[in-house]
Amino acid sequence: MVQAINRALRTAMAADPEVLLLGEDIGVNGGVFRATEGLLKEFGSERVIDTPLSETGIIGTAIGMALYGLKPVAEIQFLDFIYPGFDQIVSELAKFRYRSGGQYPCHVVIRSPYGGGIKGGLYHSQSTEVYFTHTAGLKVVVPSTPADAQGLLLSAIFDPDPVMFLEPKRIYRAVTGEVPEGDHRVPIGKARNVREGHDVSVFAYGAMIPPATDACQSLEAEGISAELIDLRTLSPLDTSAVLGSVEKTGRAVVVHEAARFCGYGAEIAAVLAEKAFYSLKAPVARVTGFDTPFPYALENLYLPNAARIREAIVATVKAA
Amino acid sequence: MPLLVSGPVATSTLATEIAPEDLPSIYRAMVVARALDERCLTMQRQGRIGFYVPVMGQEAAQVACAWALEAKDWIFPAYRELGLALVRGVTPEELLDQFFGNAADRLKGRQMPNHYGYRDRNFVSPSSPIGTQITQAVGAAMAARRRNDPIVTIPFFGDGATSSNDFHAGLNFAGVFRTPTIFFCQNNGWAISLPRSRQTAAKTLAEKGAAYGVPGVVVDGNDVHQVFRTVRGARARAIAGDGPTLIEAQVYRLGPHSTSDDPRRYRTDAELAEWKQRDPIGRLKHELVDAGQWSEERDSQLLEEVRADIAGAVQRSESVGAADPLSFLDDVYATRSPALEEQRQQLEGWIQTGLVKL
Numbered sequence A: 001m002v003q004a005i006n007r008a009l010r011t012a013m014a015a016d017p018e019v020l021l022l023g024e025d026i027g028v029n030g031g032v033f034r035a036t037e038g039l040l041k042e043f044g045s046e047r048v049i050d051t052p053l054s055e056t057g058i059i060g061t062a063i064g065m066a067l068y069g070l071k072p073v074a075e076i077q078f079l080d081f082i083y084p085g086f087d088q089i090v091s092e093l094a095k096f097r098y099r100s101g102g103q104y105p106c107h108v109v110i111r112s113p114y115g116g117g118i119k120g121g122l123y124h125s126q127s128t129e130v131y132f133t134h135t136a137g138l139k140v141v142v143p144s145t146p147a148d149a150q151g152l153l154l155s156a157i158f159d160p161d162p163v164m165f166l167e168p169k170r171i172y173r174a175v176t177g178e179v180p181e182g183d184h185r186v187p188i189g190k191a192r193n194v195r196e197g198h199d200v201s202v203f204a205y206g207a208m209i210p211p212a213t214d215a216c217q218s219l220e221a222e223g224i225s226a227e228l229i230d231l232r233t234l235s236p237l238d239t240s241a242v243l244g245s246v247e248k249t250g251r252a253v254v255v256h257e258a259a260r261f262c263g264y265g266a267e268i269a270a271v272l273a274e275k276a277f278y279s280l281k282a283p284v285a286r287v288t289g290f291d292t293p294f295p296y297a298l299e300n301l302y303l304p305n306a307a308r309i310r311e312a313i314v315a316t317v318k319a320a
Numbered sequence B: 001m002p003l004l005v006s007g008p009v010a011t012s013t014l015a016t017e018i019a020p021e022d023l024p025s026i027y028r029a030m031v032v033a034r035a036l037d038e039r040c041l042t043m044q045r046q047g048r049i050g051f052y053v054p055v056m057g058q059e060a061a062q063v064a065c066a067w068a069l070e071a072k073d074w075i076f077p078a079y080r081e082l083g084l085a086l087v088r089g090v091t092p093e094e095l096l097d098q099f100f101g102n103a104a105d106r107l108k109g110r111q112m113p114n115h116y117g118y119r120d121r122n123f124v125s126p127s128s129p130i131g132t133q134i135t136q137a138v139g140a141a142m143a144a145r146r147r148n149d150p151i152v153t154i155p156f157f158g159d160g161a162t163s164s165n166d167f168h169a170g171l172n173f174a175g176v177f178r179t180p181t182i183f184f185c186q187n188n189g190w191a192i193s194l195p196r197s198r199q200t201a202a203k204t205l206a207e208k209g210a211a212y213g214v215p216g217v218v219v220d221g222n223d224v225h226q227v228f229r230t231v232r233g234a235r236a237r238a239i240a241g242d243g244p245t246l247i248e249a250q251v252y253r254l255g256p257h258s259t260s261d262d263p264r265r266y267r268t269d270a271e272l273a274e275w276k277q278r279d280p281i282g283r284l285k286h287e288l289v290d291a292g293q294w295s296e297e298r299d300s301q302l303l304e305e306v307r308a309d310i311a312g313a314v315q316r317s318e319s320v321g322a323a324d325p326l327s328f329l330d331d332v333y334a335t336r337s338p339a340l341e342e343q344r345q346q347l348e349g350w351i352q353t354g355l356v357k358l
Helices: A002-015 A039-043 A055-068 A083-093 A129-133 A146-157 A206-220 A239-249 A264-275 A306-319 B020-045 B059-068 B082-087 B092-100 B132-146 B165-177 B206-212 B224-239 B269-277 B280-290 B296-319 B325-329 B338-353
Strands: A019-023 A048-050 A071-075 A109-114 A139-141 A163-168 A192-195 A200-204 A226-230 A233-235 A252-255 A285-287 B074-076 B153-158 B182-187 B216-220 B245-250
Touching: A002 A019, A002 A039, A002 A071, A002 A146, A019 A055, A039 A048, A055 A071, A055 A083, A055 B132, A055 B165, A083 B132, A083 B165, A109 A146, A129 A139, A129 A163, A129 A233, A129 A264, A139 A146, A146 A163, A163 A206, A192 A206, A200 A206, A200 A239, A200 A306, A206 A226, A206 A252, A206 A306, A226 A239, A239 A252, A239 A264, A239 B338, A252 A264, A252 A306, A264 A285, A285 A306, B020 B059, B020 B082, B020 B092, B020 B280, B020 B296, B059 B082, B059 B182, B059 B224, B059 B280, B074 B132, B082 B092, B092 B296, B132 B153, B132 B165, B165 B182, B165 B206, B182 B224, B206 B216, B206 B245, B216 B224, B224 B245, B325 B338
Parallel strands: A019 A048, A019 A071, A071 A109, A109 A163, A139 A163, A200 A226, A200 A252, A252 A285, B074 B153, B153 B182, B182 B245, B216 B245
Antiparallel strands: A139 A233, A192 A226
C-alpha cells in the first residue's frame, strides 16, 4: 500500500506542477514509512519540502499555499502528533471556504499514518478519525487496499475541499494487491462492497478490513452469508450504501479499532436507527477498541481481531 | 463623494518616503476610520450591531503600513484592521454590510463583525483564534515565490499573538525558508487585560526575531513616516530575496478590546490620558497644519463630510434585508453533501411552517 501512495504522489506531481509536498523527514529520508521515497530526487526541494518540526507550521503554511492556489499535500508523521496543528485544521482549514462566503477555498490534503498493530504504544497507534469527521468542512478518507490508496489519494489531491487522508499504517506493507496504471481515481464519498451477502452487513474501514474479511469468509462454512462494506470515506458518509445493505440483510455489525464511546460506529448505529429501524431484525453490534488510551504490550487485546468480529456476527445473526 | 479612500499609485521604483501630496489622503483615511469606529460603538450600544472591535489609536500604523504596500501584496489581517481595509479600497458601506450580516455581506452573515475578508483586495478572511494567520502568510509567501510573483505577504497581529504557537512556527519557517514576509506586530500595550510586560520578559517584541534569524525593528506606530519608511524597507528586502522582517509598531489601544470589554478594570485613567495626548490623528493634523497643507476649517469640513457619508452608508446598509436564511448551509464544501442537502430541506420546511425564525 505504501508503494501505491508513493505512486499516487508521483503521478499527481508529474501531472500538475502546483502539487507539492511538505512535512518532516519526507525529503532526503523519503518519509519514516518511505511514502515519499525518491520524490525529492525526481521533483526537487522546492516541491518536496523538509520542514522544521512543527505541525502547526506544516499545516499553517500548507493552508497559505492553498489559499494562493497551489495544491499542497502535507504529511504529518503520525496522527498522534497532529494536535499542535489541530487549531489550524479545525479553525482554519475546515472553515476557510465557509467563513469567507466562498471566496477562499482551501484544498489541502493532510496525509497521516494512523492506527495500531505496529507495537507503537500510546503515541504511535491512536485511531482518532472522529475528531475530524465531527468537523464540518473536512473530508475524511481511509483506504484499505493499494488500489484504493492510489485512487483515493489522487482524488483527494484534485478535490476542491480539504481532505484528511488517514493511512492505516499496520497494512502499509501487510496488504498487497494490483494497482491500475496512471491517473486512475477512486471517487471520494463512495463505499466499496468487498463481498456480497444476505444475512448480515459488516461495516469496516482501514486496517479492520483484513480481519473482517477473514471473519466473513470463515462463516460461509457455517451457512452465514455476511456482506462486507468498506466505508473508505468516513466524511461524507455514503449513507445510501449503508442503508441499502441493511435494508437487504436486516442486520448490522460495525467494526473499528478506535475507542467505542462516540466512535464512528455510533454514527452508523444512529443512522440505522433513524432510517432503517423497520428493516432491522437484531440490535446493531459494535466491535471496537476499548475506552482507554492505547496499550503498548497488550495491543493485541485492544485491537478487534477476526475472532471477535466473527463472534459479533454470529451473535447478531442468532439474535433474530 | 464616495467614501473610497484612494490608495497610493504603484510605481516601479518605490519611494522610501511618503509623497507629501499623499499626506492629506492618509490623514483622511485615518479620520474615516475614527469616525466609523465612533459610529459603530454607538450602534453597538443601541443594539443595532451585535459586537464591535474598535481600532482607535492604531490608525497611523495601519494606514501608513498599507500605504507602503502594493495592492498585489497579500494582507493576512486579524480582526482589528479597519485602517488597512480602508486603504485597500473597502468602503464603509461594505464594512457595514458585514457588521449587520445582511444580504449584501460578502460573508453571507456568517462571521462576527470585524472578521471581514475581500479576495479581490488581497485581504484574506480572518478568524478569531490568535496568531493562526502568521503561518498561513508564510505559506502564501512560499507559494508566491514558487510562482515567481514579486509580492510580499504580511500578517498583522498584536502583542498577545507573539506568545502564540503560530508566531513561533511562522517566524521559524520564514527564517528557514527566507520567505518574502513582513511580520507586522501592532503592540498596543494590552492583550485584553494583560499588559505587554506579562506577555514576555523580552525587552521588545521585535527582538524575538533574532532567535529565528529574522531582523526585528521597533517603530513608533503613531509616526506615519517611520512606519511607511520601515515597511518600504522591509518590502524591498523581501522582494530582493533577502528574507523576512519583524516590525513592532508601538501604538496604544485607546478604546476597549471589544464592546464586550471594560478597560477601566485593568488600566488607569492616567495612562489613557497620557496616550490620548499622543493620538496619531491629532499628531498628523498638526504636522499638516504646520506644513501649510491643512487648516482647522478644512478639518471641520472633512469631519462633517465623513460623518454625513457614514450616516448615508449606515442608512443604506441598514435597509438591506437579512441574509438568505438557507445560505448558511452553503460553502461548507464545494458542493453540498447528501447529509447537508437533507438538512437544508428540513430547515426549509421548518421555516415555512414557522417552527424556526430568524
